[in-house]
Amino acid sequence: MSRDNTLWFVIAAFNEGPMISEVVRGVAPHAQVVVVDDGSADDTGDQALAGGACVATHLVNRGQGAALQTGIDFALAQGAGHVVTFDADGQHDVAEALEMVARCRAEGLDAVLGSRFLGATVNMPFSRRLVIKAAVVFTRLTTGLNLTDAHNGLRVLSREAARKIRIRQDRMAHASEILSQIARLRLNWREHPVTITYSEYSLAKGQKISNSVRILEDMLFGARS
Amino acid sequence: MIVSLVATGLFLFVLFVAAVRKFTFFGLKVSVMLFAAAGIYFVWNPDQMTRLAQLVGVGRGADLITYATTVILFLTVVGAIIRERRSGDVLTLLVRRLAIQQARFPEGEGGRG
Numbered sequence: 001m002s003r004d005n006t007l008w009f010v011i012a013a014f015n016e017g018p019m020i021s022e023v024v025r026g027v028a029p030h031a032q033v034v035v036v037d038d039g040s041a042d043d044t045g046d047q048a049l050a051g052g053a054c055v056a057t058h059l060v061n062r063g064q065g066a067a068l069q070t071g072i073d074f075a076l077a078q079g080a081g082h083v084v085t086f087d088a089d090g091q092h093d094v095a096e097a098l099e100m101v102a103r104c105r106a107e108g109l110d111a112v113l114g115s116r117f118l119g120a121t122v123n124m125p126f127s128r129r130l131v132i133k134a135a136v137v138f139t140r141l142t143t144g145l146n147l148t149d150a151h152n153g154l155r156v157l158s159r160e161a162a163r164k165i166r167i168r169q170d171r172m173a174h175a176s177e178i179l180s181q182i183a184r185l186r187l188n189w190r191e192h193p194v195t196i197t198y199s200e201y202s203l204a205k206g207q208k209i210s211n212s213v214r215i216l217e218d219m220l221f222g223a224r225s
Numbered sequence: 226m227i228v229s230l231v232a233t234g235l236f237l238f239v240l241f242v243a244a245v246r247k248f249t250f251f252g253l254k255v256s257v258m259l260f261a262a263a264g265i266y267f268v269w270n271p272d273q274m275t276r277l278a279q280l281v282g283v284g285r286g287a288d289l290i291t292y293a294t295t296v297i298l299f300l301t302v303v304g305a306i307i308r309e310r311r312s313g314d315v316l317t318l319l320v321r322r323l324a325i326q327q328a329r330f331p332e333g334e335g336g337r338g
């Protein structure tokens with residue numbers, strides 16, 4: 001199969017040195033990749049480059065939201081037709097991401113959002129399920145979007161959608177922010193079933209429940225306008 | 226006596242700083258200066274503080290001071306958080322701009338665009 005050069009995977013990575021080159025190698029045969037190394041203390045940037053990704057480096061850590069926006073800007077400047085946001089820790093499945101892109105194109109959608117609750121989860125801890133379900137209810141109430149998942153990092157955006165959505169929440173609250181902008185901009189979106197794998201590696205690094213408090217705080221204090 | 230002198234010194238310092246410094250709002254400058262001046266007055270006339278407290282329905286002067294301190298501290302902290310966020314936003318813009326300007330490309334692809 002040949003690489004689709006109008007398709008860009010944007011991967012925000014923070015201290016993912018042990019995993020990132022494997023993740024990039026999984027994507028690179030199919031699409032272009034930009035990894036935003038968000039002030040990692042390890043060799044994330046070099047590993048990503050070795051795996052075949054373009055690397056944009058944040059000199060200091062600014063959070064996943066900021067990193068995604070950097071990656072999206074980079075991809076748009078390189079002429080991306082579609083943008084995929086993809087996790088660096090191996091939790092997402094490349095084949096499913098490509099299915100989502102195909103669907104986005106075939107149905108002429110602005111956005112396709114991954115849903116682990118339409119799809120599957122592998123070894124998902126109960127506490128994580130609870131927090132995400134709470135986020136889903138919260139998102140439904142605040143945006144009116146009828147979603148089954150929230151805070152899912154696997155998304156496909158058309159070029160137009162990627163241009164219109166501006167992430168101003170630097171840290172993890174960006175996930176809610178993207179959804180609220182999708183609602184406000186009245187983008188044409190669908191959810192698509194995906195599998196999220198909770199490996200030992202991803203769980204050791206993943207979001208702690210305590211961080212949901214920080215997310216709420218970020219949403220309360222708002223972001224720059 | 227010593228405590229009163231120290232307190233007076235601190236209020237004088239605040240008064241002086243507020244007098245020479247530029248504020249975003251003139252009203253804030255005046256408020257801070259009035260506050261410091263009132264502080265000096267009440268340090269030396271604690272009975273008046275109690276009278277003022279009773280006027281606004283608080284038992285003792287000391288209680289009023291506690292409430293006022295809490296409110297001022299709260300406002301100060303909120304102000305500090307807002308400023309911290311603003312400078313964080315500026316930092317993010319800088320970091321993001323640099324990241325894109327200095328992006329690295331994989332072997333054999335060179336810098337396109």
Ligand SMILES: Nc1nc2c(ncn2[C@@H]2O[C@H](COP(=O)(O)OP(=O)(O)O)[C@@H](O)[C@H]2O)c(=O)[nH]1
Nearest residue numbers: 012013014038063064067087088089205206207
């Ligand atoms: N740029 C950036 N990415 C981050 C940061 N924290 C986590 N990530 C990335 O965001 C993705 C998901 O993060 P993770 O902590 O696994 O969240 P979870 O999968 O929702 O539990 C991974 O690709 C991480 O590398 C950060 O501070 N900055």
Ligand SMILES: [Mg+2]
Nearest residue numbers: 089091202206
């Ligand atoms: Mg993860």
